[in-house]
Amino acid sequence: MSISLTLTPKQERFIATKLETGKYHSVEEVLEIALRLLDEYDRAETEWVRDVREKIDAAIEISDHTPPIDGETFVNQILEQFQQKRQTEK
Template sequence: MNISLTPDQERFIQTKLQIGKYRSAEEILELALRLLDEYEQSDDDWVEDVRQKIDAAMEASQHTPPVDGETFVNEIVERFRQANSA
C-alpha cells in the first residue's frame, strides 16, 4: 500500500524523527494507527456505557411515580445546598 501525505504531515513526521524519539516513519504511523484504534474503541465503550445508563434510567422510571418539573428542580437545588453545607 502506498500512502500520500500532505506537506504538513510530512513535516510533522520529519520533526518527530529529528527529535530522535522515533526510528522511522513507519513506527510513527504504527503508533498513530494504534492510538486511532484505541480512541475509536473508547468512543464505542462510552456510547455503550451511556446506552446502558439510559436503559437503566428508563427501567427505573417505570417504577417511580412522575414528578413535575418544579418539584424536580427544587429537589436538585436542595441536594446541591446540602452537599455544599456539609
C-alpha cells in the first residue's frame, strides 16, 4: 500500500528537528515510532476505559447490596478515615 501525506509546516519542522538531533535517520523512522506510540496510546486508553468500567460495575454491584446513607454521614465517615490515616502516618 502506498500513501501520500501532506504535512503542515509545523509537522515538517517537528520532523526536521528530530532528524537534526541525529537520533533518527529518516522521516520513515520518525513516522514508524510515532505510529507505534499512537498504537500503544490507543491500547492503553482502551485498557483504562475497560478498567474504569469494571470498577464502576463493581461499585454499582456493591451499592445494590448496601443500604443508602445520607450525605452528612458519608462526609463524616470520609473525614474520619482521613484523620485516622493521618494519625497512623505520624
